[in-house]
Amino acid sequence: MADYKGVLICGELIEGKVTTTTKELISTGRKLSDGLNQLLSLLLIGQNLQEVADEAISLGVDKVYIGDGVPYAESLPERYVAIISNVCKQIEPFIILFGQTDMGRDIAPRLAARLRTSVCMDCVELTIDPDTRSLLQTKPVYGGNAVAVWASENYQPQVVTMRPRASAPAEPDTSRKGEIVPVTVKVDDSKIKCKLLETVKEEVKGIKLEEAKVIVTGGGGIGGSEGFQLIKELAQILGGTIGITRVPCDEGWMPKSLEIGQTGHIVSPALYIAVGVSGAPQHLAGCSGSKCIIAINKDPEAHIFKEADFGIVGDYRKALPSLIEKCKALFAI
Amino acid sequence: MNIIVCIKQIPDPEIPPAKFKLDIESKRVIPPEGIPPVINPYDEQAVELALRLKDKYGGKITVLTVGSDAASNIVKHALSMGADQGIVLNDKAFEDSDSFSTAYILSQAIRKIGDYDLVLCGRQAADWDEGLVGSIIAENLGLPLVTLAEAIDVPDGELSVKQVTLEGYQVIAVPIPAVVTVSNEVGRPRLPSGWGIISASQKQIPVWSASDLDADPSKIGASAARRKLIKLFIPVRERKCEIIEGETEAEASVKLVDRLIKAGVI
Ligand SMILES: Cc1cc2nc3c(=O)[nH]c(=O)nc-3n(C[C@H](O)[C@H](O)[C@H](O)COP(=O)(O)OP(=O)(O)OC[C@H]3O[C@@H](n4cnc5c(N)ncnc54)[C@H](O)[C@@H]3O)c2cc1C
Ligand SMILES: Nc1ncnc2c1ncn2[C@@H]1O[C@H](COP(=O)(O)O)[C@@H](O)[C@H]1O
Numbered sequence: 001m002a003d004y005k006g007v008l009i010c011g012e013l014i015e016g017k018v019t020t021t022t023k024e025l026i027s028t029g030r031k032l033s034d035g036l037n038q039l040l041s042l043l044l045i046g047q048n049l050q051e052v053a054d055e056a057i058s059l060g061v062d063k064v065y066i067g068d069g070v071p072y073a074e075s076l077p078e079r080y081v082a083i084i085s086n087v088c089k090q091i092e093p094f095i096i097l098f099g100q101t102d103m104g105r106d107i108a109p110r111l112a113a114r115l116r117t118s119v120c121m122d123c124v125e126l127t128i129d130p131d132t133r134s135l136l137q138t139k140p141v142y143g144g145n146a147v148a149v150w151a152s153e154n155y156q157p158q159v160v161t162m163r164p165r166a167s168a169p170a171e172p173d174t175s176r177k178g179e180i181v182p183v184t185v186k187v188d189d190s191k192i193k194c195k196l197l198e199t200v201k202e203e204v205k206g207i208k209l210e211e212a213k214v215i216v217t218g219g220g221g222i223g224g225s226e227g228f229q230l231i232k233e234l235a236q237i238l239g240g241t242i243g244i245t246r247v248p249c250d251e252g253w254m255p256k257s258l259e260i261g262q263t264g265h266i267v268s269p270a271l272y273i274a275v276g277v278s279g280a281p282q283h284l285a286g287c288s289g290s291k292c293i294i295a296i297n298k299d300p301e302a303h304i305f306k307e308a309d310f311g312i313v314g315d316y317r318k319a320l321p322s323l324i325e326k327c328k329a330l331f332a333i
Numbered sequence: 334m335n336i337i338v339c340i341k342q343i344p345d346p347e348i349p350p351a352k353f354k355l356d357i358e359s360k361r362v363i364p365p366e367g368i369p370p371v372i373n374p375y376d377e378q379a380v381e382l383a384l385r386l387k388d389k390y391g392g393k394i395t396v397l398t399v400g401s402d403a404a405s406n407i408v409k410h411a412l413s414m415g416a417d418q419g420i421v422l423n424d425k426a427f428e429d430s431d432s433f434s435t436a437y438i439l440s441q442a443i444r445k446i447g448d449y450d451l452v453l454c455g456r457q458a459a460d461w462d463e464g465l466v467g468s469i470i471a472e473n474l475g476l477p478l479v480t481l482a483e484a485i486d487v488p489d490g491e492l493s494v495k496q497v498t499l500e501g502y503q504v505i506a507v508p509i510p511a512v513v514t515v516s517n518e519v520g521r522p523r524l525p526s527g528w529g530i531i532s533a534s535q536k537q538i539p540v541w542s543a544s545d546l547d548a549d550p551s552k553i554g555a556s557a558a559r560r561k562l563i564k565l566f567i568p569v570r571e572r573k574c575e576i577i578e579g580e581t582e583a584e585a586s587v588k589l590v591d592r593l594i595k596a597g598v599i
Contacts, residue, residue: 102499114472154559197505263517
């Protein structure tokens, strides 16, 4: 068997910088490679990568592999799988780390199948078992009702994706040293069968959910699109933005790009206000990392009250107007 | 368009969390009492997407499931929605198969069926929340793959797949045959019609075993699993909720703000 060593992160870039999720992977990857006493590497594909590679080194990466190519969002998964599996065959990492993002969700399963190895999706914790030196993969299952810990002792490399916001992003330290290594990312074009016809970003105006300090989320209890006026107003006064559960999305009250949860955005604001939200585990998967959670729900038995710090039992139509008034007075708007 | 849809039977994913129980020893989920298992919701949406394609372009829909005898219930459900035929892949040797083994079993069945243009899977099964099987089938069969589809059209003999992304969507052209995994953005699946239920009840649901599929025993069942489950537990909730009381909701709201200021939240 080949000698698989080290941790390889498949990084993602946005506007020429590493994403927050990639920074989180670097902090997790750092711990894993220290536990194994092996190198942490990062693969980046894009253009003019020198500066971002230096940044990655300051964040704790030992070796940055840079490939000249098109960012994931403008490329095709097929191309990325081919590139990444080639790189992995050359450098034979023990662990291959992705974020549970559009890219990780799509690439990690195909990569594992192609490398004939194991894969675990959407982990919230990764540790090295000090006795067996195997990778323990902790992942929520059954929509978040339960948590499973897996190991795959006989398979290498081990492909894993990590849920965004499950770990703190790495902090820069410019005294760190590392190496930058160019890699070839050429693939046989005749093997690419899909064609990308169109990419559409449904621009959400204002603050991005992932970066918001305050999020006010409306759920099925809002009852229709009109009710979201109150949600928007409260969010605005608090300097935050709005989110939704699956129900307003399915009902077409609000755009799906605002959905928070297992299959939507994963957020961790300082303040999360859930209004008319029952607290299904699939929704909480996207917001349980929030510092403070407030629930407003007319059902005292609603599960959301088990997951919140503060609660008001009652009709949101009666609660929100005075909440808005009080906050307005407070912030003197 | 001949379409194969892979469907899985799972415990109802929307049961109240209080009803969710585990057997820690055996690391298994205890089926909730009185709540029957269901078709994985994404797979029901995959059946819906297949039916929309059939409505537009004609063809035949075959549903496949790897499961026990009871799994024939979800096959019947798909038939009553309008699928043409269903097959249950059931064998003792299939028990405790992981994603790779399940994908292998399904790939063997798909090869045996042979005549197909499109294989649809759900984006993930809402029990173990993996999202692997569809992608592995594509790799096994050497077929192009698009994940997380919300719509499919077939202009000029090629698929045009609308793929959900976190911030919008992409449209991807894919030659046939292909594998596509389906996301919830497809929307509500149709309800079975009265006629659908009657005709489904009259259909035979064949069962294929390991030997019918010419399945390599080293690739199926618990011994082939690439991962081992070390531990399964229910996470402990760390938050204690302080309910803000008040004569009216308005009064409680005012008190809440004062409380938040005191706690340093705002
Ligand atoms: C596989 C899978 C994945 C999923 N992924 C996600 C996901 O990513 N994100 C997500 O959000 N959901 C997801 N869901 C759906 C999830 O299981 C729940 O169905 C959903 O989150 C419920 O949304 P809700 O709480 O807003 O609505 P409901 O369950 O309809 O609850 C509405 C709540 O509002 C309260 N209410 C009603 N009227 C009022 C009023 N006037 N004032 C105050 N309170 C009121 C009610 O008491 C109730 O608690 C998923 C489901 C599955 C099966
Ligand atoms: N036992 C099974 N029988 C049929 N299809 C399955 C089975 N398990 C998974 N699938 C298909 O693969 C998809 C993804 O499953 P998973 O990788 O387990 O999350 C599901 O939505 C189904 O379409």
